[in-house]
Amino acid sequence: MRLIVASHPSSVEHDTSRNHPERPQRVNAVLQGLQDSRLEIDKVLSPEVDRKHLERVHDVDYINTLEAFCSMGGGALDMDTIVSSESWKAALTAAGGVVAAAERLEGETDATAFVVARPPGHHALSDRAMGFCMFNNVAVANGMLRSKGQRVAIVDWDVHHGNGTEAMVKNDPDVLYVSLHQSPFYPFEGLITSMDEEPKGTTLNIPMGEGTAGDVYREAWGSIVLPVISQFAPDWILVSAGYDAHRDDPLAGLRLISDDYGWMASELASAFPTERTIFVLEGGYNLDALRDSARATVEGAAGLFQASEPLQSPEGSFRDLDRARSVVSRHYRL
Numbered sequence: 001m002r003l004i005v006a007s008h009p010s011s012v013e014h015d016t017s018r019n020h021p022e023r024p025q026r027v028n029a030v031l032q033g034l035q036d037s038r039l040e041i042d043k044v045l046s047p048e049v050d051r052k053h054l055e056r057v058h059d060v061d062y063i064n065t066l067e068a069f070c071s072m073g074g075g076a077l078d079m080d081t082i083v084s085s086e087s088w089k090a091a092l093t094a095a096g097g098v099v100a101a102a103e104r105l106e107g108e109t110d111a112t113a114f115v116v117a118r119p120p121g122h123h124a125l126s127d128r129a130m131g132f133c134m135f136n137n138v139a140v141a142n143g144m145l146r147s148k149g150q151r152v153a154i155v156d157w158d159v160h161h162g163n164g165t166e167a168m169v170k171n172d173p174d175v176l177y178v179s180l181h182q183s184p185f186y187p188f189e190g191l192i193t194s195m196d197e198e199p200k201g202t203t204l205n206i207p208m209g210e211g212t213a214g215d216v217y218r219e220a221w222g223s224i225v226l227p228v229i230s231q232f233a234p235d236w237i238l239v240s241a242g243y244d245a246h247r248d249d250p251l252a253g254l255r256l257i258s259d260d261y262g263w264m265a266s267e268l269a270s271a272f273p274t275e276r277t278i279f280v281l282e283g284g285y286n287l288d289a290l291r292d293s294a295r296a297t298v299e300g301a302a303g304l305f306q307a308s309e310p311l312q313s314p315e316g317s318f319r320d321l322d323r324a325r326s327v328v329s330r331h332y333r334l
């Protein structure tokens with residue numbers, strides 16, 4: 001299988017200050033993992049995003065303010081989100097990479113794509129930077145696909161709930177947002193009951209308690225996430241691929257192993273065409289975990305992967321899934 005890898009050198013020049021966990025080496029770790037995989041790599045230089053795609057999801061005032069702030073040397077946009085003068089170009093190419101990957105995959109067979117970029121995107125709101133994110137890269141590509149009448153499922157396995165993405169797509173019945181995330185945890189949103197607040201049930205939040213491991217993730221994936229995606233029947237899947245639910249991640253408290261990402265990607269690929277699936281880097285702050293998990297993801301998507309057994313979750317974790325199932329079964333057949 002061919003792997004389209006979209007990236008741009010500016011993503012390692014985005015300077016978040018010394019000792020910040022969201023650091024340039026993350027990009028090289030992921031690129032290394034993809035390079036180590038057994039897929040045929042096709043590198044694409046991520047272009048700067050077209051302004052019209054940005055303006056579909058971000059306020060014009062916000063875009064202009066961010067550009068001016070970076071051009072004056074940057075600084076702290078909030079407690080966690082630090083930018084430099086180079087960040088403007090990095091942000092444009094991060095969003096542009098996802099749009100380019102979607103355009104590139106059109107007409108492809110036996111391929112998939114991975115966008116390796118910083119800053120990440122899923123906490124960014126239409127008018128505000130948040131949680132290391134400037135533009136919501138996945139939401140920008142979603143907006144482009146929606147403008148062509150495509151139905152999209154956004155699947156977010158970053159350990160944090162993608163509050164920005166959910167806020168941007170929740171009123172669109174042709175976009176399914178799925179998030180598995182640690183809860184309670186930053187940004188303190190993403191309850192399972194969100195599904196009941198929408199007429200078409202197009203938000204699927206599956207909160208995971210601290211310590212949850214791959215056994216529960218695989219059960220959730222197979223018995224809830226995949227049936228919901230297949231009933232929703234999207235034209236495209238955008239995966240917000242953060243790797244901070246890994247047990248070695250320094251910021252979060254879940255216990256996935258690299259093989260769990262390979263397992264999820266492989267199950268997804270057996271239910272949905274890989275040439276309509278784009279993996280987009282979000283968080284993940286342990287470099288070895290990033291490298292190994294990114295490799296597992298694409299080898300899983302390509303069917304080249306035999307996953308080892310997952311770790312075991314604390315007692316009671318499966319009961320939380322029963323609660324999720326009872327909400328979801330009011331909207332989908334499980």
Ligand SMILES: [Zn+2]
Pocket residue numbers: 158159160242244282283284
């Ligand atoms: Zn995260």
